Amino acid sequence: MGKKNAFYAQSGGVTAVINASACGVIETARQYPDAMGKVFAGRNGIIGALTEDLIDTSEEPDKAIAALRHTPSGAFGSCRYKLKNPDENRGEYERLIEVFKAHNIGYFFYNGGGDSADTCLKVSQLSQSSSVPIQAIHVPKTVDNDLPVTDNCPGFGSVAKYVAVSVREASFDVRSMAKTSTKVFVLEVMGRHAGWIAAAGGLASDARTKIPIVILFPEVVFDKDRFLARVDLLVKQFGYCTVVVSEGVKNPNGTFLADQGLKDAFGHAQLGGVAPVVASVIRDNLKLKYHWGVADYLQRAARHIASKTDVEQAYAVGKAAVELALAGKNSVMPTIVRKSTRPYVWEVGAAPLEEVANVEKKMPGTYITHDGFGITDACRDYLTPLIQGEDYPPYKNGLPDYVTLKNVAVAKKLPEFKL
Amino acid sequence: MGKKNAFYAQSGGVTAVINASACGVIETARQYPDAMGKVFAGRNGIIGALTEDLIDTSEEPDKAIAALRHTPSGAFGSCRYKLKNPDENRGEYERLIEVFKAHNIGYFFYNGGGDSADTCLKVSQLSQSSSVPIQAIHVPKTVDNDLPVTDNCPGFGSVAKYVAVSVREASFDVRSMAKTSTKVFVLEVMGRHAGWIAAAGGLASDARTKIPIVILFPEVVFDKDRFLARVDLLVKQFGYCTVVVSEGVKNPNGTFLADQGLKDAFGHAQLGGVAPVVASVIRDNLKLKYHWGVADYLQRAARHIASKTDVEQAYAVGKAAVELALAGKNSVMPTIVRKSTRPYVWEVGAAPLEEVANVEKKMPGTYITHDGFGITDACRDYLTPLIQGEDYPPYKNGLPDYVTLKNVAVAKKLPEFKL
Numbered sequence: 001m002g003k004k005n006a007f008y009a010q011s012g013g014v015t016a017v018i019n020a021s022a023c024g025v026i027e028t029a030r031q032y033p034d035a036m037g038k039v040f041a042g043r044n045g046i047i048g049a050l051t052e053d054l055i056d057t058s059e060e061p062d063k064a065i066a067a068l069r070h071t072p073s074g075a076f077g078s079c080r081y082k083l084k085n086p087d088e089n090r091g092e093y094e095r096l097i098e099v100f101k102a103h104n105i106g107y108f109f110y111n112g113g114g115d116s117a118d119t120c121l122k123v124s125q126l127s128q129s130s131s132v133p134i135q136a137i138h139v140p141k142t143v144d145n146d147l148p149v150t151d152n153c154p155g156f157g158s159v160a161k162y163v164a165v166s167v168r169e170a171s172f173d174v175r176s177m178a179k180t181s182t183k184v185f186v187l188e189v190m191g192r193h194a195g196w197i198a199a200a201g202g203l204a205s206d207a208r209t210k211i212p213i214v215i216l217f218p219e220v221v222f223d224k225d226r227f228l229a230r231v232d233l234l235v236k237q238f239g240y241c242t243v244v245v246s247e248g249v250k251n252p253n254g255t256f257l258a259d260q261g262l263k264d265a266f267g268h269a270q271l272g273g274v275a276p277v278v279a280s281v282i283r284d285n286l287k288l289k290y291h292w293g294v295a296d297y298l299q300r301a302a303r304h305i306a307s308k309t310d311v312e313q314a315y316a317v318g319k320a321a322v323e324l325a326l327a328g329k330n331s332v333m334p335t336i337v338r339k340s341t342r343p344y345v346w347e348v349g350a351a352p353l354e355e356v357a358n359v360e361k362k363m364p365g366t367y368i369t370h371d372g373f374g375i376t377d378a379c380r381d382y383l384t385p386l387i388q389g390e391d392y393p394p395y396k397n398g399l400p401d402y403v404t405l406k407n408v409a410v411a412k413k414l415p416e417f418k419l
Numbered sequence: 420m421g422k423k424n425a426f427y428a429q430s431g432g433v434t435a436v437i438n439a440s441a442c443g444v445i446e447t448a449r450q451y452p453d454a455m456g457k458v459f460a461g462r463n464g465i466i467g468a469l470t471e472d473l474i475d476t477s478e479e480p481d482k483a484i485a486a487l488r489h490t491p492s493g494a495f496g497s498c499r500y501k502l503k504n505p506d507e508n509r510g511e512y513e514r515l516i517e518v519f520k521a522h523n524i525g526y527f528f529y530n531g532g533g534d535s536a537d538t539c540l541k542v543s544q545l546s547q548s549s550s551v552p553i554q555a556i557h558v559p560k561t562v563d564n565d566l567p568v569t570d571n572c573p574g575f576g577s578v579a580k581y582v583a584v585s586v587r588e589a590s591f592d593v594r595s596m597a598k599t600s601t602k603v604f605v606l607e608v609m610g611r612h613a614g615w616i617a618a619a620g621g622l623a624s625d626a627r628t629k630i631p632i633v634i635l636f637p638e639v640v641f642d643k644d645r646f647l648a649r650v651d652l653l654v655k656q657f658g659y660c661t662v663v664v665s666e667g668v669k670n671p672n673g674t675f676l677a678d679q680g681l682k683d684a685f686g687h688a689q690l691g692g693v694a695p696v697v698a699s700v701i702r703d704n705l706k707l708k709y710h711w712g713v714a715d716y717l718q719r720a721a722r723h724i725a726s727k728t729d730v731e732q733a734y735a736v737g738k739a740a741v742e743l744a745l746a747g748k749n750s751v752m753p754t755i756v757r758k759s760t761r762p763y764v765w766e767v768g769a770a771p772l773e774e775v776a777n778v779e780k781k782m783p784g785t786y787i788t789h790d791g792f793g794i795t796d797a798c799r800d801y802l803t804p805l806i807q808g809e810d811y812p813p814y815k816n817g818l819p820d821y822v823t824l825k826n827v828a829v830a831k832k833l834p835e836f837k838l
Binding site (some may be wrong): 073077165178181271295296390400 | 429433491492493494500521574583585587588591593599606622623679681682683684691694703713716722723728733806808809818821
């Protein structure tokens with residue numbers, strides 16, 4: 001029985017540290033040349049597997065692979081493509097297994113969130129009933145921090161750090177300007193279903209550096225009057241305040257606050273964000289000067305201010321995925337296990353994919369203060385370790401020296417497959 | 420003749436490094452205790468002088484003053500308050516001189532942009548005809564980079580670095596997603612009159628790291644068809660592209676592109692930014708998936724990724740201001756003089772305020788490519804040295820350890836003054 005090659009793919013929205021997981025997978029595989037063959041990456045995620053568009057990572061020198069650890073985004077391309085249920089489209093799964101067979105692939109490492117955990121589980125189940133057994137290991141990644149079992153998700157800690165740092169900096173700015181100018185700064189952050197990222201904004205204020213912050217969570221229905229009263233009070237008390245608003249905040253009628261049906265002067269629909277809506281509410285009702293920002297991709301791509309803890313964990317789950325595979329495990333996901341909060345001690349565990357797939361971890365109700373606008377000490381205790389440490393990328397000519405791989409294609413062996 | 424005290428104030432929009440200039444002023448003044456008395460800071464800029472709301476910086480320990488070097492924003496508060504012409508409101512200037520006299524102030528250090536240089540000049544002129552001679556020194560600061568004589572303005576280099584780094588990171592993100600999702604990322608940056616900050620976005624792409632970037636400068640009238648053709652071409656060629664748009668971009672009819680007269684479903688006016696407008700244009704005409712961000716205050720407050728060159732220059736102009744004052748100079752501004760670009764060599768010079776006040780430095784036409792969407796090599800040569808080097812702040816518990824001063828008030832001696 002010859003050694004098997006491995007397949008690795010990135011799925012869904014990328015993060016500042018998903019490449020650190022790729023680095024962990026590839027560097028670890030390279031440490032076991034007798035047990036594991038080449039690592040083939042899917043170009044643009046699972047689409048690369050379906051279309052047999054594989055990248056031969058063995059063409060990359062060690063130095064380039066090492067540089068993945070400090071490079072944000074998905075080095076092989078990601079995709080938003082959810083495989084259907086095997087009952088609905090068994091062909092896709094059969095094609096995957098066919099491609100894996102053609103390229104002697106025995107390990108499937110899928111780096112993504114909840115959807116990809118589900119895909120990973122199905123690939124594992126189907127392969128077991130085929131002549132091509134595949135060990136499927138899910139590598140956790142999501143800025144949304146919504147995977148179950150694992151204490152936290154690689155990718156989240158760095159967004160959390162970016163948001164906490166940015167909120168502190170912008171708040172200092174507003175504080176300086178408040179006497180004659182801007183009194184409220186509104187920052188929109190990601191999080192359509194869960195307020196984890198918005199919650200991180202609350203870390204900007206602590207015992208040494210008090211900042212008046214109002215957080216609008218997607219978990220809490222927007223109550224305009226109570227919100228305005230809170231902002232008004234803080235501005236009267238501190239002279240200014242900062243609002244961190246999650247993109248997913250909803251009106252009492254269940255619609256997104258961002259969805260205002262905006263039309264320009266000619267009646268054309270315009271894109272809005274939720275930050276300008278919140279700023280408009282403040283202007284119209286409190287007549288306060290405001291500024292607003294929308295961090296969007298900047299927050300999840302900000303490798304320059306990544307959390308060292310997050311980088312280490314992202315690498316560790318990639319490394320563990322290969323080690324689990326070599327230990328004969330299948331249908332599992334490496335997890336982050338918190339052993340202690342003070343001091344923060346963590347280790348890598350493993351969870352069966354049955355427990356991970358299709359389960360969304362919500363932010364506990366005990367993490368939001370009773371007034372709905374802040375984070376509790378329990379939330380602070382949970383979040384604080386995740387943003388610890390800096391792990392600066394190298395710089396060249398004033399800019400981060402991020403790697404772009406060669407991404408050499410593996411020769412195709414199969415007929416074309418239509419997506 | 421006893422030694423005189425000094426007055427220092429921060430004016431206009433704050434930056435990541437204006438406090439480094441404050442640090443330069445105060446630390447240098449402390450080195451000459453026999454020649455210069457206390458440094459009093461204006462609380463909220465010049466308003467602090469008019470209302471006799473002075474801060475006694477001698478109450479701050481050396482360590483707190485040193486920490487200003489790595490703390491963004493205006494530590495004493497800034498303001499947007501332009502003194503009128505002495506012909507229109509001589510009372511304000513007389514009040515300033517009265518306050519300076521009451522507190523034995525002989526040095527006026529004003530840290531700001533073009534407007535404050537003008538105020539500084541007028542204070543100097545008026546004081547010379549009064550019984551209270553004041554040496555007025557302007558300390559340059561502006562993210563807009565529009566002061567004349569000086570090669571560049573402290574504050575700009577750090578915004579430039581933030582924008583260049585962020586554009587590189589977000590572009591890597593879009594590149595990863597482009598196969599099935601986002602193909603264009605639009606980032607709105609500051610710059611109402613000049614495209615200096617937008618130009619810095621162009622640095623994200625260089626010989627080693629090619630990124631397709633379209634820049635929309637306020638200097639170039641928005642031409643929708645040419646813009647769409649350019650985006651379309653780049654997306655076809657590279658699979659994705661990034662648009663950096665200056666807030667000041669204008670329509671052919673002279674109105675701001677951002678000003679679309681947006682109304683919500685109920686007909687209420689809504690705040691817009693220019694990024695969502697540009698994204699709408701792309702969506703409606705090219706049917707491409709997009710994301711957009713608005714950096715707003717994040718860009719000018721981002722001390723965590725400040726340019727080391729900028730920090731050093733900000734400190735140096737503060738230091739030079741005190742040295743110029745002690746050398747008996749009046750009505751001058753320390754400048755940054757570029758001695759050489761490769762290698763970058765700079766020194767501090769001095770310019771008479773007559774040459775600085777009311778002159779706005781535009782971006783040279785030779786810095787924008789013929790098609791109007793990019794930066795030339797000349798622009799690159801100018802900008803690149805300004806983003807060199809990192810100067811990370813210290814971190815505590817995962818967050819930058821920025822200082823908040825005690826800001827102890829000086830006892831008032833004069834009757835109240837109504838603004």
